[in-house]
Amino acid sequence: MRLLHTSDWHLGRSFHREDLLGAQAAFVDHLVETVRAERVDCVLVSGDVYDRALPPVDAVRLCDEALRRLAELSRVVLIAGNHDSAQRLGFGAGLMDSAGVHVRADPASVGEPVLVPAGGETLAVYGIPYLEPELLRAPWNLDARGHTAAMTEAMRRVRADLAGRGGRAVVLAHAFVTGGEPSDSERDISVGGVSHVPAGVFEGVDYVALGHLHGRQTMTETVRYSGSPLAYSFSETRQLKGSWLVELPPERADGGLAAEFVEAPVPRRLARLRGRLDDLLTSPAHARYEDHWLQVVLTDPHRPPAAMERLRGRFPHTLALGFEPEGAGAGGGRSWSERIRERSDLDIARDFVAEVSGEPAGEAERALLHEAFEACRVKEATA
Numbered sequence: 001m002r003l004l005h006t007s008d009w010h011l012g013r014s015f016h017r018e019d020l021l022g023a024q025a026a027f028v029d030h031l032v033e034t035v036r037a038e039r040v041d042c043v044l045v046s047g048d049v050y051d052r053a054l055p056p057v058d059a060v061r062l063c064d065e066a067l068r069r070l071a072e073l074s075r076v077v078l079i080a081g082n083h084d085s086a087q088r089l090g091f092g093a094g095l096m097d098s099a100g101v102h103v104r105a106d107p108a109s110v111g112e113p114v115l116v117p118a119g120g121e122t123l124a125v126y127g128i129p130y131l132e133p134e135l136l137r138a139p140w141n142l143d144a145r146g147h148t149a150a151m152t153e154a155m156r157r158v159r160a161d162l163a164g165r166g167g168r169a170v171v172l173a174h175a176f177v178t179g180g181e182p183s184d185s186e187r188d189i190s191v192g193g194v195s196h197v198p199a200g201v202f203e204g205v206d207y208v209a210l211g212h213l214h215g216r217q218t219m220t221e222t223v224r225y226s227g228s229p230l231a232y233s234f235s236e237t238r239q240l241k242g243s244w245l246v247e248l249p250p251e252r253a254d255g256g257l258a259a260e261f262v263e264a265p266v267p268r269r270l271a272r273l274r275g276r277l278d279d280l281l282t283s284p285a286h287a288r289y290e291d292h293w294l295q296v297v298l299t300d301p302h303r304p305p306a307a308m309e310r311l312r313g314r315f316p317h318t319l320a321l322g323f324e325p326e327g328a329g330a331g332g333g334r335s336w337s338e339r340i341r342e343r344s345d346l347d348i349a350r351d352f353v354a355e356v357s358g359e360p361a362g363e364a365e366r367a368l369l370h371e372a373f374e375a376c377r378v379k380e381a382t383a
Helices: 021-038 057-071 093-097 147-165 277-282 284-289 307-314 336-340 345-357 363-381
Strands: 002-006 042-045 075-079 101-104 114-118 121-128 169-174 207-211 217-220 223-225 242-247 258-263 270-275 293-298 318-323
Touching: 002 021, 002 207, 021 057, 021 242, 042 121, 042 169, 057 075, 057 101, 075 114, 075 121, 075 169, 093 101, 101 121, 121 147, 147 169, 207 242, 270 277, 270 284, 277 293, 277 307, 293 307, 307 318, 345 363
Parallel strands: 002 042, 042 075, 075 101, 121 169, 169 207, 207 223, 270 293, 293 318
Antiparallel strands: 002 242, 114 121, 217 223, 242 258
């Protein structure tokens, strides 16, 4: 049984105002060719198909084309991520089932697998879409808040169905698993300051195809992130992009699964440069970056005039420019993105209150901020 695990397409997203739709279309071509060449039995798309709940028309067209082409070659199982609108992505899911595209956007269906026949066996594929804990507390009678409680209940339902069914099983899930390495381009999903789910929650199945984090990662031998097919922030500069080609052995065969990473096409390489403007413009060592998308941090003692225009004279694809004078104490020499990395939106908002008021947010202010962020999260999840 051959599976291709991909996620976090974010169709419709740009990169520092650079249109990526052409690069995303090239990835779709690559994905289709991989499925054809490797004779893939099932394509697993682990959420964040779109970049936002209301995607642009061109992104919807590309998604339609991708699913039609993939369905001609293989079964496709797709779940909703935290960027997707579950209602919109799940529209017509019942009709698409008969066409070989199985969309799982409703948490109520987590215990109802897609059955994929191959090699004389049947694989049960369970889709767990992004779970918004606050929306599930009442209907699922959750005793605790947060993602761990919601995912634990989802997996309980998966195991209950699998116990009466037997055979091999695969789970798709969109979550932040403890120990995963985030990048700057994922949206914060913390609830009450907690966003992580332990990998042990997923025990009992043969493979877990994760989505949400944009870098490929192996949490355990059977629990993996494929990462996004393209880089969506400069923090992903060193990441290798692509999909996992997973082969499950026959149920009674010896040995575990085999996984090979299939690299995706790169539209343009990324790099980060740091230094004084004149050095960057004259150093022969930087010639290899002239065709890269660049994030540049200037360290001149004083801000150089027309810095972006001068940089683009040599590096025409410079997209982001920062200024951190040598010896400056503010921020400890770290960029803004570095200072807020791994901090929740709520923490950043509290820092803002402290900055403008001169003192930390009071208890009433903290409660109000928490209520506002939770309301926004729930509203977006039901959009």
